[in-house]
Amino acid sequence: MNTVLIKFFLILILTYFITNPIAASTTTDADWTQKEEITLEWGDSYSTGNYTVLAESFDKQAVRVMLTIYKNQEELQTTILSEGETLEVSTIKVTVNTIGGCIGETQTPYAKTTIYTMKSPALSLDMENNMTADGLVNINFILENTGGIRFTNISMEVSLPDDLIPYKGDNNKYQTSFDSVIRRENDSILSVFLENVSVESGVTTWIHVEIPALPENMEVQIHSDVLGYDLDNKPYYLFKDQNITIEPAINVTKLPIHQIVNASEGYFNMGDRVYVMITVYNSATTDAKDLTIDETIMARNFVMDPDSALSWTIDLPAHQSETFSYYLKPVRPGEVQLSTTNISREYRGQLYSKIIDSTTAKIYGPYFEISKTLDNNLIPPGDLIKVTVVAENTGNHAAYLELKDEIPDFAQLIDGTLNASGVVKPGSQLSINYTLKLKKTGEFRFPYAYGEYISSHYSGNAHSSRPTITVLEYTATPTAIETIEVNNSKEDTNKSKTNNLLDIPGFNLLTGLVIFIITYLKKKPNQ
Structure with missing residues (x-):
């Protein structure tokens, strides 16, 4: 009877499901990555x-x-399926591919199915930040479902350090998509609730913050806690500490400008005054106190206006700029470096600084380097010495050069000329050569060789180094020769030794005393 009832109820159930079939729904709640036949x-x-x-x-x-x-x-669920239909419950999915064995009474019915499994549930959190046009920093918190199951009832809490201040707009409300912002003494607590995050999708929550006005990048650590539940209401936790880099809010621009604006279309000639203008801008919404700007001049290329300053310390309010300037005079043509800028500010015991690369300027004009050399630096009186003076134009403009030298009072001109002139192009040379006789002895220093030049925009002068020479009188010194006699005779050698002993003071007296003592001792036993 029980067997009959069971079969009857099964028939009723089958009849119900046949008339009310339940097809599996296709959702994006799960990522079915593995399957078994x-x-x-x-x-x-x-x-x-x-x-x-x-x-x-x-x-x-x-x-x-x-x-x-x-x-x-x-x-969990009972469902009647035909071929091609799918049953999806929670985190499992079954597809019926083929049903067989239904013909005849003796066959055993069967179903060929594909059973799908999924990736493990997983959450990830990333942060991105960028500077806004009004000097704030926008921080995005990107929560992604990287697992194989949908998460629900997700809560996220973020702790912002007090270096980052949540910003209130004109309506006195925080500019954020977080549900709540709580300001505390040392940090700010942000919280948000998300109903669900589907598989392979993400939700971005953002906030605008104020930052300290610094000239250098600042590293800030942010702590986040995330709690979410899968479809089976199982909790998943995510804790993360992540550093983000805050870009500097202090911006510096530096330009070399001709003293007459647009007079040289961006380049300078030797002799021009180069006007260097430095502009410092605070793009942040906070003030920058005790901001220091220091300039270092490339002294090899320029001389500085004595009335100019090269160091400034200021307080720069939010969204304000200040400009500083000084004058330089170029002393060397070419693509030359002007100066480097170091801007710094101390914030909470740490020094933040940035060095702005040296600004360059194109300087046009001639530049001469003069050398003066001797063919010998040590001679006797009356000898001749050859002097060579070479002036080379190492600039980038041609110039007319007058090169001249002078005879020192310790020398006499024998041959050659002491001056030359002409147009010298960049990379070319002009030289003079002459011969001198030196009669006096001693050490002497030659005078400078000197050059004056002029071009279409500039005139200047240059001089050489001062070589030295030693004039020395050579005197022949006689050499004494000592004669040494060699005695090969043995007799002479012994005689020499005896004579040497006799030459010792008191030797003869000592010998007599020894003989006397020996004689006395021999006679004493007989007595």
């Missing part, structure tokens, strides 16, 4: 993870199968 005969079951799929019954006439899905041995 499983054949289930009537009464068979297959387990994967904490799920079990049971082929409960078959309707041979309609060619349908009744599948029941259990999770942790608790029934």
Whole structure:
């Protein structure tokens, strides 16, 4: 009787599901990354993870199968499926591909299925920041579902350090998409609630903050806590500390400008005054106190106006700029460096500084380097010495040069000329050569060789170094020769030794005393 009742109820259930079929829904709640091909005969079951799929019954006439899905041995859902239909429950999905064995009474019905599994649930959090046009920093908190299941009821809490101040707009409200902002003594707490985040999707929450006005990048650490639940209401936690880089809010521009604006179309001639203008702008919404600007001049290329300053310390209010300037006079043509700028500010015990690369300017004009050399630096009186003077134009403009030298009072001109002149192009040379006789002895220093030049925009002069020479009188010194006699005779050698002993003071007296003592001792025993 019980068996008959059970079959009767099964027939009723089958009839209900046949007339009210439940097709699986296709959602984006899960990312089905793995699949298995499983054949289930009537009464068979297959387990994967904490799920079990049971082929409960078959309707041979309609060619349908009744599948029941259990999770942790608790029934989740029973559904009748035809070929091609899918059952998706929570985090499992079963597709019926083929139903067979339904013809005849002796065959066992079966269903060929594909059972899908998914990636493990996972959340990720990233942060991005950028400077806004009004000097604020926009921070984006990007929460992504990188797992294989939809998350619901997600709460995120962020702790901002007090270096970053949540900004209130004109309406006295924080500019943010967070649900709440709580300002505390040492930080700010931001919180937001998200209903769900689907698979392979993300939600961005943002806030605008004020930053300290610094000339250098600042590293700031932000702590975040995230709590979310999967479809089975299982909690997942994410804790993250991430550093972000805040760009400098102090901006510096430096330009070399001709003293007559647009007079030289961006380049300068030797002799011009170069007007250097430095502009410092505070793009932040906070003030910059005790901001220091220091200039370092490239002294090899320029001389400075004595009335100009090169160091300034200021307080620069928010969204304000200040300009400083000084004059330089170029002393060398070419693509030359003007100066470097160091801007610094101390903030909470740490020095933030930035060096602005040296600004360059194109300087046009002639430039001469003069050398003066001797063919010898040590001679006797009366010898001749050859002197060579070479002037080379190392600039980038031609110039007319007058090159001249003079005879020192310790020398006499024998041959050559002491001056020359002509147009010298860039990279070319002009030289003079002459011969001198030096009669006096001593060490002497030659005078400078001197050059004066003029071009279309500039005139200047240059001089050489002063070489030295030593005039020395050579005197022959006689060499004494000592004669040494060699005695090869043995007799002479012995005689010499004896004579040497006799030459010792007191030697003869000592010898007599020794002989006397020996004689006395020999006679004493006989007595």
